[in-house]
Structure formats: C-alpha cells, structure tokens
Amino acid sequence: MPFWTAFESSALIHQCDPSEPIEIPSAQRVVHRLRTLIERHCGTELLAGSPDKISPPTLLLWAKRTGVRINYPLKACITRSYPEARKRPDPALSREALLARVAELEADVQKLADDPPPNFKERQSLMKLVLGMAVAGYGYNPRAPRNPATGEIINDLRIKEVPTVDQGTLLRCLRTAMEELDWPPPEEDGGQSKVSPAKPPSRKRPQAGR
Template identity: 25%
Template sequence: MASTAATSEFVEYVMQRKWGVTRASYENWRGNPLRYRFHGRQALAHHTAGYRSVLERMSPTELQKTVGQIVKNKAPEQRPKDAFEDPMLFNALDATADYHHWSKMEFWTLDEATALSLDKEPETVTFESLRESDERAPFARDYLKRRNLLMRVQEAGVLNFPVVPSDFVNWSEAKELQLPEELTKLVHKTAGSVEDRKRLIAERDALLAEVDQLKRKGAHKRASDLTHRLNTLQKIFLGMTIRGYAYNPYASGNKVSKEIEGDLESLGIRVTYDTITKHLKNAREDVELHPEAEAELKAMLI
C-alpha cells in the first residue's frame, strides 16, 4: 500500500501534468488578493481544487492507474501557457459569452457591447474588474482600447448606448470590426424575427384602426338615422296635434296636453302631462311649418 507521502506526490504529479499547477501555486493565488479576486482566477482555482479533491479521494491503486495513463501520453495535458501569463485568466470557461442569451436582449450597454465584441461574458468580464488591473495584460489592453473606441462612437452620436444589438452589429460590420461569428449570426437572426414581428404588429394596428374608423362611420350613420326618425315623429306628432286636437302652436297656454294624456290612458298607454308638453314644445321648435299653414294658424288668433 502506498504511503501518505507517496500518495501526496502522485497527486502533485497529476496536477502538474494535467493543469500545470501545484498546491504551492494554488495557495499563492489565494494569498494574492489582487490576482485571486478576478473571476477567471477564481474559476480556475475552484476547478483545480475540485479536481484535486477527486484525486485525494482515490484509492492508491486508482491513483497509480491515473498516473500511469498520464505517463503514457507524450505531451502533458495543460491549459495554454498564455492563459497563465494573464493574471486575470479571462480565458476561463465562465468568461465565455452566452450568445443565445445576449442575442435576444432588447439592448446592450456600452460595457456589455465591449465584452461581447471580444467574445467575453459581460456579467463576468466587466470594466470594474479590469479598471485596476495590470494594463500590460494583453486582454486588458484589448478591452480598454475597444471600450475607448465605443465611447468615442457614442460621443460622436453615431451610436447611442444602450444600443439595439442589430444596430451595433451592423455598425461593426460597416467598420470591419471583427465580432464573434456566432454572435453576429444569432443577432441577425433575432433581428429578422423582430422585424417580422414589428411588421405584423404594424399590420394589426392598421387593421384595428380601419375597424375603429368603420365603427365610427357606422355609429355616425346610426346617429343620423335616429335623428331623421325623431324629426319625422315630431312632424307627425305636431301635425296630428294641430289637426286632431285643434292645437295652435302660436297660442298662449296649452290645453291639449291634458286631453292627449286622457286619450292615451284610455288605451292603456301611460304618458304624463309634463312629458307630452315637453314633446309638444320640442316639436314646435324643431319643425318648420309651411308658410301658408303658419299664416292660417296665426290668423286664428286674431
């Protein structure tokens, strides 16, 4: 059975060959807040710690098999060297942008557009996390240069942030600013869907407006029909009252309303005296009599 010291040596050997890190380097990251606090370094430290935990739980036989498999490989399994040279490790997996998620956003802020244009996850790679970093780091330089470019574009009024993703991609293509190919495709695809949806909404709104206009025309026609019917009834009412009840619209006083009320009541029709008087007054004001009839009624008062 392998000793504890031998097991520890096997674990360190596997970590060195697979990840290029040892316990000493891992502890050094944790002891250096400036380097360890960045998302990429945290991601690597978390991942390697988890892998180390798996190794430490292996039986000596399983660990020896793992070491034997690695020894058979000609080249060690390591992360790219340049990833370790960057103290922020923004090449970590959790820094990769989620294109499907961001292509569906209604807008991008300036910092989100900066990160996405460099193929990084905006929620992980932020201006705040880079502002105090070593600007000599390759990615930090690229990020700050790209952000400065976009700030100038905004100041010039060419783009306004927050910006619609399709507008940003179209501008980038016009300027031959290289963007992640998959992000560009998804944004164009989403923009096409959005444009189709906007067109359908516009067509729907136009149809609703047309329907509303037709309703208004219909309501106007109905109102006109009701006015015509009311005017006709007033003419009939006034004419029958004049010839049937000897009503004189030019005479003072009103004796026929009571008579009409009685006649209607004898037929089982209940209409009050005041209602009849009101309608007589309205009819007298709204209906224009023939000049000869008007002269005849006025002559009767002499």
C-alpha cells in the first residue's frame, strides 16, 4: 500500500500536484494550514500513522471524522482503489464509543445544572429586565407576527442619544430571553392567550397648566 506525507495529503485534498511547486500564494496558505492540522493529528485517535506515512484510507477516515471536505475525484479514487475502506467500521463510531460519549455529555449537562456559570443569575436578571420593559413599557406582543414595539424602542434610544443596537439584534435578544425564561406560558384551550401585553405609554405631552 502506498503512503502519503502530510504535505502530499494536503496538496491532493486541495487538488494541487504535490510533485510540482505551488505558485499561487492563496493555495500555498491553505495547503500549509491543512498540512499543519494533519501533522498535529498524526499519531492520535483521529489519524493513525506519522506525518511521513499516511495511508489513503486512513486519510479518508480522518477527513470524515474532522469534517474536512475531500474533493470528489480524490475520494472516488481512494474508495475505488481500496474497496475494503468503505466496509471497514470506524472504531470512533462504535457502539461503545458512542455510549461513552453520551455518558460524557450527560455528565457535562448535570455539572452545568448543579454548578451554573458565575454570570448565569446576572444574565437571567438582565433578560427579565429587557423583556419586562419591552412588554410593560412598549406593548411588545411575543405572539404577534409583527412588532412595532422594537422599532419604537430603538427610536426612543436614538432620540435620547443612548447607545443602542439595530432592530434585528433587539428582536433576537427578546426571542432569546423568551426561550431561556420559558415565557410566555402556553396558550389556553381555545387559542386565548394568558398574556396580555401592556398598552404602550402615551407619547402625548401633558398640557401646560394655566
């Protein structure tokens, strides 16, 4: 079985001839970056072998694990030349490995639940304030397909020369707050909402006293 070096593997993935100098600067950079990545992964569970001895089937398996896209002609050539590579099970995707990974993720989730990040409560408080002011002060309706309240909020902040964000960013923040705070509550039977957004504050100036 022939072997490739890390440079040859990187060049072939980027459809460059490893036997010829790469003259295009941009191609030189991408080939160098991928070569460095391959060399870093060699000898690990991601890529068996050494930087100067990489088998084509092993390279194909590495690309699948890491999400590196291999051009179709090279991939077809490897699978055609090494048909057993398609039938060979990936040990990293075995049942035992997947169960172990699931256990690790469950442990991470439990750890986050038992010991939330230091700024978790502050983040929750800020979300409650932002969402509360939008609903109570500007009549933001979380179930409405269109919400003029977000535009009014941004406009008022600009009038007061307060640092602000664009309307799309504000809308994303409000949606994130609703998702993380699990609000509004589910609608009652019959489609009637339990949430009644407050009436927007009046923009009229009070009449001057006589």
